[in-house]
Amino acid sequence: MSTGTPSDTPGIGPRPVVARLPRYVAGKPPVEIPGLRSYKLSSNENALDPLPEVLAAIAGQRDINRYPDSLATVLREAVGGFLGVPADDVVAGAGSLGALNQVLAAFAGQNADGSQDEVVYAWRSFEAYPISVGLAGACGIQVPLRPDGTHDLAAMAAAVTPRTRVVLLCTPNNPTGPVLKMAETEAFLAGLPAQVLVVLDEAYLEFVRDPAAADGLGLYHRHPNVVLLRTFSKAHGLAGLRVGYSISHPQVTPYLRAAATPFAVSTVAQHAAVASLAHFGQVVERAQSIVDERGRVVRGLAGLGWDIPEAQGNFVWLPLGGRSAGFAGLAQARALSVRAFDGDGVRVTIGEPEANTRFLELCASYTKEPAGS
Structure with missing residues (x-):
């Protein structure tokens, strides 16, 4: 029985451009950690419910x-x-x-x-x-x-x-x-x-x-x-x-x-x-609550010595380069999913206050590896 994999269908293939395209990587859900509530901070979603x-x-x-x-x-x-x-x-x-x-x-x-x-x-x-x-x-x-x-x-x-x-x-x-x-x-x-x-x-x-x-x-x-x-x-x-x-x-x-x-x-x-x-007035109020949390996170990162770009969306960017995947792994161990772009950095959505606090705690405990390691 065919499994539908490319090896089962010789001669059938996509346009060459498709094979060269990067793959879109959706934000992954957090892993379940006993004793911790999990938070998804990897997709820039709005953590608040839609308006009634x-x-x-x-x-x-x-x-x-x-x-x-x-x-x-x-x-x-x-x-x-x-x-x-x-x-x-x-x-x-x-x-x-x-x-x-x-x-x-x-x-x-x-x-x-x-x-x-x-x-x-x-x-x-x-x-x-x-x-x-x-x-x-x-x-x-x-x-x-x-x-x-x-x-x-x-x-x-x-x-x-x-x-x-x-x-x-x-x-x-x-x-x-x-x-x-x-x-x-x-x-x-x-x-x-x-x-x-x-x-x-x-x-x-x-x-x-x-x-x-x-x-x-x-x-x-x-x-x-x-x-x-x-x-x-x-x-x-x-x-x-x-x-x-x-x-x-x-x-x-x-x-x-x-x-x-x-x-x-x-x-x-x-x-x-x-x-x-x-x-829309209620939408603005909710957006402002996220902006307020963003400000808290940005100030917290600055206080910890992190140098990050200006944050004007509902996320912050950590320019970690080759250490990005490792940082994302540490976040997963704390029941936080973040979005690592390996070789470039880590994007972290502004989420629920508890999630943002846990993220700051991770950043406070994170020790950067020596350059080139």
Whole structure:
């Protein structure tokens, strides 16, 4: 009987690009340790339950035997009214990643002559970027971050060529945490060819408190080539429903809709998102409680002598390099799951207060190994 492994099916294989793609590694759940409550700090999830009004909206959905509105009209109108943008400029997607995939499918790939469009992005950044770019058929151009975890916009501008179709900017940057500043982003946009799409991935926008941070909506209003990505997965706590959206101009949106997977955002997800927007004041309060905990963690790390990048998302970044996997193992022994990017660092989600305290205790007891060991 076939086991379904590749060795059982000679001659059947994926496109060559698929074999070269990195694999997306989802945050692992914590191990069970007797006497300790386990906490998952590896996926940047919101540890708080959705709002009661959101749960009521979900419970009120009965027509799940019907396909959802493929244009997500109710959601787009709610987002448009909330943000003061035309509903037609909003395109729904299965999370901000689904919205990104629509951008790439429509604007970057392999051309009829076999040449590849280029997509420029900072690295390390969101680990799905090289996967999505590769699957679209485009060539990813990775530009190293600065040592402080920020985008090197000058180097990114220098990496733009006549083959560049899209530039991805992640702000706050996942996994390192800093935001793009408004002045530097405006200068960067001013120096780019007008036909290059610039995507601002703002998945963690509601946690940003830096007054100098780039204003995505303002940039969208002033620059026809700017596309914003946003999600209900983080601050709104709807990660399991997969609902996000892009905001772009009329010369862009028809192609995003053409590239969208039909019915990708369920009726349940749309109504949950609309309910959450309708009670955004409560979302802000919850996001602020996470920001407050983030501040406690950042101050605690600073007091212990840790030098970390500016944290503007719902996570902190420990630049541990080759010691990352070892640190994650120590966290697992304390019933904490964290996300190690071996060779680079460890991302730790701001979770429940007890989890954050336990993480700080681990950092207090952690002894860095000698360099090069």
